[in-house]
Amino acid sequence: MKIAVDAAGGDFQPENPVKGAIQAVNENAHISVCLVGPEAPVRKELEGLDYPEDRLTVHDAPEIIGMDESPAQAVKTKTRSSIVVGLGMHQKGMVNGFVSAGNTGALMAASAFILGRLDGIIRPTIATFFPTIKGQGLMIDAGANLEVKPEMLFQFGIMGKIFASDIMGIETPRVGLLNVGEEKEKGSETLKKAHQLLEALPSFVGNIEGRDILAGNADVFVCDGITGNILLKFGESIPEALQTLLFAAMKKNQIDGEQKKLVGGLLKEAFAPFDYQAVGGVPFLGVNGISMVGHGGSSPEAIKNMIVNAARMAEIDINKKIITSIA
Amino acid sequence: MKIAVDAAGGDFQPENPVKGAIQAVNENAHISVCLVGPEAPVRKELEGLDYPEDRLTVHDAPEIIGMDESPAQAVKTKTRSSIVVGLGMHQKGMVNGFVSAGNTGALMAASAFILGRLDGIIRPTIATFFPTIKGQGLMIDAGANLEVKPEMLFQFGIMGKIFASDIMGIETPRVGLLNVGEEKEKGSETLKKAHQLLEALPSFVGNIEGRDILAGNADVFVCDGITGNILLKFGESIPEALQTLLFAAMKKNQIDGEQKKLVGGLLKEAFAPFDYQAVGGVPFLGVNGISMVGHGGSSPEAIKNMIVNAARMAEIDINKKIITSIA
Numbered sequence: 001m002k003i004a005v006d007a008a009g010g011d012f013q014p015e016n017p018v019k020g021a022i023q024a025v026n027e028n029a030h031i032s033v034c035l036v037g038p039e040a041p042v043r044k045e046l047e048g049l050d051y052p053e054d055r056l057t058v059h060d061a062p063e064i065i066g067m068d069e070s071p072a073q074a075v076k077t078k079t080r081s082s083i084v085v086g087l088g089m090h091q092k093g094m095v096n097g098f099v100s101a102g103n104t105g106a107l108m109a110a111s112a113f114i115l116g117r118l119d120g121i122i123r124p125t126i127a128t129f130f131p132t133i134k135g136q137g138l139m140i141d142a143g144a145n146l147e148v149k150p151e152m153l154f155q156f157g158i159m160g161k162i163f164a165s166d167i168m169g170i171e172t173p174r175v176g177l178l179n180v181g182e183e184k185e186k187g188s189e190t191l192k193k194a195h196q197l198l199e200a201l202p203s204f205v206g207n208i209e210g211r212d213i214l215a216g217n218a219d220v221f222v223c224d225g226i227t228g229n230i231l232l233k234f235g236e237s238i239p240e241a242l243q244t245l246l247f248a249a250m251k252k253n254q255i256d257g258e259q260k261k262l263v264g265g266l267l268k269e270a271f272a273p274f275d276y277q278a279v280g281g282v283p284f285l286g287v288n289g290i291s292m293v294g295h296g297g298s299s300p301e302a303i304k305n306m307i308v309n310a311a312r313m314a315e316i317d318i319n320k321k322i323i324t325s326i327a
Numbered sequence: 328m329k330i331a332v333d334a335a336g337g338d339f340q341p342e343n344p345v346k347g348a349i350q351a352v353n354e355n356a357h358i359s360v361c362l363v364g365p366e367a368p369v370r371k372e373l374e375g376l377d378y379p380e381d382r383l384t385v386h387d388a389p390e391i392i393g394m395d396e397s398p399a400q401a402v403k404t405k406t407r408s409s410i411v412v413g414l415g416m417h418q419k420g421m422v423n424g425f426v427s428a429g430n431t432g433a434l435m436a437a438s439a440f441i442l443g444r445l446d447g448i449i450r451p452t453i454a455t456f457f458p459t460i461k462g463q464g465l466m467i468d469a470g471a472n473l474e475v476k477p478e479m480l481f482q483f484g485i486m487g488k489i490f491a492s493d494i495m496g497i498e499t500p501r502v503g504l505l506n507v508g509e510e511k512e513k514g515s516e517t518l519k520k521a522h523q524l525l526e527a528l529p530s531f532v533g534n535i536e537g538r539d540i541l542a543g544n545a546d547v548f549v550c551d552g553i554t555g556n557i558l559l560k561f562g563e564s565i566p567e568a569l570q571t572l573l574f575a576a577m578k579k580n581q582i583d584g585e586q587k588k589l590v591g592g593l594l595k596e597a598f599a600p601f602d603y604q605a606v607g608g609v610p611f612l613g614v615n616g617i618s619m620v621g622h623g624g625s626s627p628e629a630i631k632n633m634i635v636n637a638a639r640m641a642e643i644d645i646n647k648k649i650i651t652s653i654a
Contacts, residue, residue: 133571143507146515180470180556188473188553210560214568226515227554229507231561233537241541242569244460245597253593263590266580270572 001030001311003290004086004095005303007037008064009102011296014038017101018045020303025055027304031311034095036061036086061085067296071105075113083107087114090289097290097310099281101298107291108144108284115289118319120326122152124286126225126293127160128232129168131273134216138164138173142282143229150193153177153222158325159285160220161203166316167283167309168219175201176208176218178227183207198222239271280305283313285322290314328357328638331413331422332630334364335391336429338623341365344428345372347630352382354631358638361422363388363413388412394623398432402440410434414441417616423641424617426608426633428625434618435471435611442616445646447653449479451613453552453620454487455559456495458600461543465491465500469609470556477520480504480549485652486612487547488530493643494610494636495546502528503535503545505554510534525549566598607632610640612649617641 005021007014014037021033032055035042039060046058063081065074075084086098087110100107104126112124128142140160145152157175164173177195179187184195186207198204208218213231223231246267250260280302281294290313292306330351334344341364348360359382362369366387373385390408392401402411413425414437427434431453439451455469467487472479484502491500504522506514511522513534525531535545540558550558573594577587607629608621617640619633 133568146507146518178557180473180553191473191553210557210562211564213561214564223557226507226518227557230505230537230550230554231557234540234558234561235537237538237541238565238569241460242565242597245600246593249593249596252596255589255593259586259589262582262586263593266573266576266582266590269576269579270569273572 001314002032002034002095003307003310004034004036004059004089004098005307006082006086006098006100006102007035007042008061008082009100010294010298011067013101014042014045016298016300017303018042019300020298020307021056022049022051023300023304024307025051028308028311031055031307033307034059034089036082036089038062038064059085059089065103065106067103069103069106071103071109074103074106075110083110084114087111087289087291090291091115096314097292099292099294099303099306099310101281101294101296101303104293107293111284111287111289111291115287115291118286118288119323121286121322122149122155124284125156125159126282126284127163128228128282129279130213130221130232130235132214132216136168136273136279137213137216137219137221138168139221139223139228139232140285141223141225141228142232143225145225148190148224150190150197153190153194153224154197155286155326157198157201157204157220157222159322160222161201162318162321162325163283163285164219166318166321167312170219173203173219174205175203175220175222176205176212178221178223179207179209181207182209194222235274239267239274243267280309283309288319290318328641329359329361329422330634330637331361331363331386331416331425332634333409333413333425333427333429334362334369335388335409336427337621337625338394340428341369341372343625343627344630345369346627347625347634348383349376349378350627350631351634352378355635355638358382358634360634361386361416363409363416365389365391386412386416392430392433394430396430396433398430398436401430401433402437410437411441414438414616414618417618418442424619424637426619426621426630426637428608428621428623428630431620434620438611438614438616438618442614442618445613445615446650448613448649449476449482451611452483452486453609453611454490455555455609456606457540457548457559457562459541459543463495463600463606464540464543464546464548465495466548466550466555466559467612468550468552468555469559470552472552475517475551477517477524480517480521480551481524482613482653484525484528484531484547484549486649487549488528489645489648489652490610490612491546493645493648494639497546500530500546501532502530502547502549503532503539505548505550506534506536508534509536521549562601566594566601570594607636610636615646617645
């Protein structure tokens with residue numbers, strides 16, 4: 001399995017992509033990585049590091065797409081950027097997948113444009129991991145599709161279920177439709193129709209409400225991209241907000257020293273599932289290829305996890321499973 | 328100011344409505360309350376309690392609308408229920424407002440049907456308090472309008488701003504539009520158009536993202552009823568979920584006894600703003616009257632707060648302000 005890695009993507013490039021790639025090849029004998037980015041700085045970063053040279057190569061892509069650039073514009077004009085070059089290599093069959101911690105919008109646009117849609121898929125989607133008290137869940141869509149049709153939500157459910165079982169290792173994922181009430185007649189016309197369609201899936205557990213997410217009452221949370229994106233960012237903000245509230249309570253009660261350290265440590269441990277930098281990347285599903293994107297602040301560990309997951313998606317041929325299920 | 332209180336609403340009726348009403352009249356010389364519900368059990372609950380009889384009366388309404396009844400059906404058939412009778416009294420001018428901890432859907436349907444819409448309002452809405460690290464915010468809509476037009480979101484912003492300043496006491500409320508990005512060109516067509524309309528308000532701070540809610544980067548969070556309802560219930564679930572995670576971390580680290588008690592106490596204090604039973608009720612805005620609904624589990628204190636807020640809304644003639652601002 002050969003995965004192309006965006007060496008120019010993220011807030012800590014090329015350092016973190018290079019280190020993540022090295023970890024991935026050193027720990028996984030079946031994985032090769034091609035680092036795609038401006039060659040000189042990437043080679044400089046590699047200097048003195050220990051890795052199998054036959055499984056870690058560099059492919060020059062001198063242009064850089066910034067984190068704040070307009071996605072469509074960047075993809076169109078920067079044809080020698082790591083994102084366009086890397087996805088092009090994947091489209092030509094030179095690599096089995098592409099991962100990046102770069103500009104999500106650009107990666108999404110380029111993935112849809114360069115790789116194209118899978119047969120039968122109305123719209124590609126982006127899924128995101130979402131922590132629950134029972135383990136990681138998957139929210140789908142996380143911001144790619146702001147306006148959805150019932151049939152799209154149905155397809156999100158199918159794709160999410162496959163990713164949850166085959167990549168996340170959840171044995172029998174429960175697919176829930178985010179809604180304002182449990183009863184099937186609740187919600188907008190779109191949600192009611194989506195509910196009817198989803199009932200055809202054995203994994204569908206019905207409507208779930210906002211309170212069911214953290215409680216882990218489903219594994220796959222199906223929603224439109226507005227709801228998913230707002231919930232995703234809301235979830236990411238919980239640890240800091242609650243740390244602020246808890247530390248204020250400690251200050252008020254004059255708790256400091258060892259006890260403060262104790263509480264801080266417990267908080268850190270309790271909030272570990274919310275650490276989006278550690279989770280790795282999230283997949284674009286429904287494109288004709290393997291494409292994953294990580295948070296801009298992704299650690300080398302996160303990038304390694306993305307590479308491993310991309311390799312696994314390619315190995316099991318997740319897209320073939322999706323096409324079969326959709327058909 | 329005379330407020331009708333649903334004595335048959337909520338999980339602890341008639342006890343909590345009766346006790347909340349007594350607290351309200353005992354603490355506020357300018358407030359009178361009329362308890363609306365089945366007369367015998369209400370009078371029994373009042374026995375032996377101390378209150379000014381001239382400011383606390385009972386009006387018989389023998390039928391009860393259950394928490395799970397179909398709203399439209401219940402309102403149509405149970406014309407002698409506390410909700411229909413109480414709102415009818417308000418509509419006839421016998422009282423200045425109506426508060427209930429009962430079936431939200433039924434109260435919403437009955438408020439719109441019996442009181443009617445305010446002049447110029449496209450759709451009445453339900454707002455809800457939302458805790459932030461800077462104090463209480465207001466989310467509007469919280470589940471009344473699942474499908475919205477830009478003009479409706481604009482009106483939610485206006486009504487939310489008036490409620491935040493005049494009832495919540497926020498000096499210069501910042502109105503934000505919940506969206507997937509800060510830039511004005513982000514979001515669905517509805518959100519883009521709503522952004523343009525909201526720009527006419529001096530209090531509008533632009534788009535806000537999911538991460539801005541708990542951080543308190545706005546005071547009024549404008550959104551459709553699906554997003555608002557899911558976020559509301561998600562928010563309510565945070566304390567329990569994080570208590571589970573923190574207690575698991577303590578167990579793993581063999582922390583118990585005094586230290587466990589300390590952490591538990593801090594959590595309780597830090598999460599106090601999330602205690603939806605203490606906040607009181609939330610308003611229906613845009614109806615031609617004053618109507619508030621509280622959580623089914625509302626404490627006497629919460630019901631008292633609702634009564635006081637309803638009286639204040641009537642005193643300042645909030646609906647006149649809304650009509651003027653909308654026009």
